[in-house]
Amino acid sequence: MRWLTESYKWVERRVQLEAPVKDAMLHPVPKNTASWWYVFGSAAMTLLMLQVATGILLALIYVPSAGDAWNTLQLLNHEIPLGWFIRAMHGWGSNFMVAVVLIHMMQVFMFGAYKFPRELTWVVGVLLLLMTLGMAFTGQVLRFDQDAYWGLGIGASISSRVPIVGGPLVNLLLGGPIIGGATLTRFFALHVFVIPGALLAFVGLHVWMVLKLGVNEWPMPGRPVNRKTYDAEYHKLTHDDGIPFVPGALWKDLVFSAGIIVAVAVCAAIFGPYGPTGQPDPTIIQTAPKPDFFFLWIYAVLSYLPPSLETPFLLIAPVIGIGFLLVLPFWAGEGEKSWHRRPVAVIVLVTVAVLWGVFTHLATFTPWSPKMDAWSGSTVPAKIVHNLSPVERQGAVIFQSKQCRNCHSIGGVGGERGPALDNVASRMTEDQLIRQVIQGGGNMPAYGKNLAPSEVTALVRFLGTLHPAGQPAASDASRTAAAQFGAPSQTQSSSPTTSPQKTQ
């Protein structure tokens, strides 16, 4: 083994890395930071390395051409041995990475670690988060399928809303007038060269600052940060009651990182690669594009905004959001770190997390989108069909053939854009149903021009049957009275079979 020592010495004489590495490894950290809460940063870095490795492996096969990219993904999935597994690792790795980066950020926020003197570490971290999301989006584009194609369309449409420079921005984003070869190559350059290069450089800076400024101590209530005294306090903490970073804290990082890699591999093996969905042919319009998991919440928000607020929101909200994150450490650079003394911070975090969860959950089943095939693919429940009169059954056919089903569900099947109609007759009278069908309103198109009177009548008669067995259909009291006492000026409903009077 003498030769090993000798060669080590020979190399060390030339690279002179021993001292700085030793410094970094053995620098004392506060004892209570050797906690499982402090493992997410290193896990994010491990995942970045995994992404670089799997990304290089994919680049061996992938062709960034709009005409061929999708085919090379098919090749990876089906022909290249274990190509699917590398794709799955890269895909799941990206999901994990975004998640871990977000968790890391939440932990740092909760622990007040962005306060003096670590403001810049936080700012760089915010940039790293943006780059991570940028990688997730550009990566989704490189999986050049229908979702990617129309996702780019959404990106272009959002850019076009920027005042004055909107048009040029669209051209810049797409690399031309349309989504095509030039679009894919520029996203390839971003995903493979530009963002990863910046990401690696900024990760280096981020880690450098963590080493230089020391790991944030476990926040204690009643021990606020003061710019004048913090350095001395931290020095005392680490030197009186500190432990060397290696192995005191590092072992947990190592264990967690290994666990994360295994988790990625297991997900990859069980759930497989994501897509690709249909080929990126713009003439295939039977598609319902949807973004990847981490952008679902935006997708949901965009569907709930009223048209007049949409452009302002799209352009202002990101500026405010990112601006808030960047300004945070300068605005609240001192004071309490402990979450026990920072109720507003806790409320903000919980609110954001809950909103994110709700919007993401909504976007998994997109209640705002018409189900494009429901009219021709979702049946009217047999139980209902059996109890209909011929006219009502024709009404049910009209309900299907006029695409009402695309937005309204019956028996839990169909679109969710509009209300479910299982019990519609118990909340709307015949008159109200007719008005709603003909005039629309409340986000429903008016069908007056598109339906013949007989079609409206049959449809409304069908809808009139949709009420719970033991509960009468809603009726207009004035009509009931007119029927009972006779009111010459009132006209009668022409539907004796379903008119509400009969059921009372």
Place this chain on the structure above:
Amino acid sequence: MTDIVKEEQHITHDDPKVVSRRWMLMKVGALMNAAAALVVAAPVIGYLLGPIRKKGGYNSWISLGDLKQFPVGETRLADYVNPYNHPWDGATAKTACWVRRIDKSKFQVFAINCAHLGCPVRWFPQSELFMCPCHGGAYYANGDRASGPPERGLFEYNYKVSGGELHIDAGQMPTLANEAKLKVLNNLNSDGKGCGSCAG
């Protein structure tokens, strides 16, 4: 470790003349680099901004084919190869659009892209509605907004009929910043809808 650099510094440390001369030379070097950077940056920026063209800069008249494909009173899907394309664009060089033939000579040609966020709208002849699969935008047969998040009707291309074929003025993905119809060229389009920002 012997530090060679430090010793060298020591030699010239307190000779102000030497120092100022070296500083000046360094500044000259930095200036030269700045100049070189400018020389390089100008073409780089020009290269990067290359795809930008003024409104309609990518447009030209494209044939959608024989008029017979479009029966009067119906709305049909058509597609064309975008005039600006490359051999490696594959299927993405194609673009789809909806052609509504109102009568013998009157048409409306709608972009496939929803005016909300560009998703492909689908025409349902039974209910005479265009529906968008993304956020539920819906439009009437004439392209007017019916419901959902879009703030305007469908984008409409200018068209002309010549030689028994339908031609449209297209070439760029229509967005709110670059509506398909740039100005009312065709007097057949009397309504001029979807033309809020038209110059002419």
Place this chain on the structure above:
Amino acid sequence: MKVSLLAGAALLLFTAGCNRLPGAPKAGVEEVPRPDSITSFKTLYGQNCAGCHGDNGRNGAAFALNNPVYQAWIDDASLRRIIENGEPGTQMPAFGTKAGGMLNDAQLDALVHGMRSEWSKSDAVSGQTLPPYAAAKTGDAAAGKAVYESACARCHSDAGNKITDPTYLALVNDQTLRTIIVAGRPDLGHPDWRSTASGHPLSDDDITNLTAWLASQRVSAPGQPYAEPQ
């Protein structure tokens, strides 16, 4: 040496087994096929027809296609024409691409072929002769009224089963009436032409006349939700 050999063998075994992992894509199957390349009857029927005609061709709001009598009655060309171009005067839309729909020729053929192989039975009409698909002549409405009264009124005069409602008649064409008289709705318990009248099947003339009478019950402005004011 032995160890590395063993490790190598284990690695090989591991990689070989990997393609049987649950996440591995199915061989030769595109994750999402082009919509115009789908020719599976089940998928096509499920996406395009089931909404109105019911799961597996039964219990739908529109006519039941999974009806051996109907399958024995209608010829391939008519069936394909209706799918491709729709049935005017009814809600049946055109599905063929040439008529503005989304299904190409291969898919239309797959639908016709699928219905035939799934839903037709050789003994569907058990030796009886089916009336022709299309009526050969114009019916006699007055004679049709008698047929209606003897064969249909029994069930259909009741409000819940009324077929003389102008709204209903406005939404079906004569061929649809003929189809439902001949083939019935077995899934809803409605008889076909053999057992509508007691004792004998309806003749071609009976059916044509009956259809003519029903057609004569149509009114000029059907389905007005409110009676004419004053």
